[in-house]
Amino acid sequence: MKKILVLTAAISGVFAPIASAAEEVNVYSYRQPFLVEPMFDEFTKQTGITVNVKFSKTGLAEKLVQEGEYSPADVVLTTDISRLVELSTKKVVQPVQDKTINDNVPAQYRDSEGEWFALTLRARNVYSSRDRVGKLASDFDYKDLTKPEYKGKICTRSGKHPYNVSLVASMVAHYGEAEAKTWLEGVKANLARKPQGNDRAQVKAIKEGLCDIALGNSYYLGKMVNDPKQTAWAESVYINFPGQETTGTHVNVSGMAMAKHSPNHANALKLMQFLTGEKAQQMYAEVNYEYPVKEGVKRSELVASWGDFKADTLPLEKIAENHAVAVKLLDETKFDL
Structure with a gap:
């Protein structure tokens, strides 16, 4: 039996019957x-x-x-x-x-x-301010988010969002529960503000100077580039793929x-x-x-312009087995508070 804590939402709306036929x-x-x-x-x-x-x-x-x-x-x-x-x-x-x-x-x-x-x-990449940080080094790793140099400079959405839970679960799968907890504590200590908003909101925060580094899914950059109201946000950041010399990008x-x-x-x-x-x-x-x-x-063409990257080779099934532990660690570290 697969072990995973599943957080489900309440049913919204009523589904009308769907017809079924041979074709x-x-x-x-x-x-x-x-x-x-x-x-x-x-x-x-x-x-x-x-x-x-x-x-x-x-x-x-x-x-x-x-x-x-x-x-x-x-x-x-x-x-x-x-x-x-x-x-x-x-x-x-x-x-x-x-x-x-x-x-x-x-x-x-x-x-x-x-x-x-x-x-x-969809890659769980790290955005960096073009003006204040520049492109991150090729050996940048998720672990580097805990470095003192990023104190008060990181933005992210809620740790409990599925995208972040999966990232934490991957850290548990690779490094074990204790090390993953220490990592979470370090990231929290470097946050510029309480976790909030969606992935695009983190890039907006970089544009506004609220933070210099942010976690986000790669495809949102494409969406922002092609949204006239958000193009300036996208142009304010570089997209970086962590873990190229370690576990690969989640x-x-x-x-x-x-x-x-x-x-x-x-x-x-x-x-x-x-x-x-x-x-x-x-x-x-x-x-x-x-x-x-x-x-x-x-x-x-746009995605190709971001360059190639090494993806984490750990099976998603293995990462999913650690979701319950990831949620527990997010609670223990009071990450969202």
């Missing part, structure tokens, strides 16, 4: 419409299979539990490794063993039992799973194969500035 496939999605609908349109164009989608920000796992064997869901799309593992923990998905999918998704980015698969990667994922009671199993499998294939992976890369999980797929 349809039903999707429950945390991913936003602008990102996935073009891919679904392309899938329908290629296969003739209609994709019915219900979008939600919270509560999909709970919804699947409530619906049980009567659920119309075939495929679940979600963000973050913790939400993928939550689906397995709540036993609302089924294993998929498919050569096409396994060939497209490296082993470290999928469940060993086939219950979930990553679709895209990456999180968006992913998919097949619902346990999928009424359209064959069509669901076709959709999952398509989402890991060349066409869909390229669309992910261009629209949301994420890294394709399928090796060899071209990154967007």
Whole structure:
């Protein structure tokens, strides 16, 4: 049994029934419409299979539990490794063993039992002020965030946010609980302010001079570059990839799973194969500035301009096993207070 503390949100909204037919496939999605609908349109164009989608920000796992064997869901799309593992923990998905999918998704980015698969990667990078810090050294590591020179200069969102919980879990997996706690205490001591806001807010804080260094997911930089109201924020920072001479940069994922009671199993499998294939992976890369999980797929021009980096090779499944410990350490260090 996978050991993980799953923090779930309350169900928001009521899902209307989704029709099921021989040439349809039903999707429950945390991913936003602008990102996935073009891919679904392309899938329908290629296969003739209609994709019915219900979008939600919270509560999909709970919804699947409530619906049980009567659920119309075939495929679940979600963000973050913790939400993928939550689906397995709540036993609302089924294993998929498919050569096409396994060939497209490296082993470290999928469940060993086939219950979930990553679709895209997002690096947990460090932003630095162009004016006050410059580009960080190539050997910069997450551990360096505790150095005295960064006292009062670091910004981050809540430690309890899934992106940061996963990062802490990776530190536990690599260095053990005691060392990870010491690291958390050191990072907290160097914070410029109480953890708050989202990843973009941290870059804004650098622009405004509130801090010089910030944790953030890589794809937000792409979004800010192309948002006229936030372009100046993006232009105020360098993107840095920690751990290039140690464990590699921590990456999180968006992913998919097949619902346990999928009424359209064959069509669901076709959709999952398509989402890991060349066409869909390229669309992910261009629209949301994420890294394709399928090796060899071209990154967007903007993402490619950030340069190559070594990603942490530790299986996400292993990192997820340490989420409960990570949350405990965040509580013990009173990181958000």
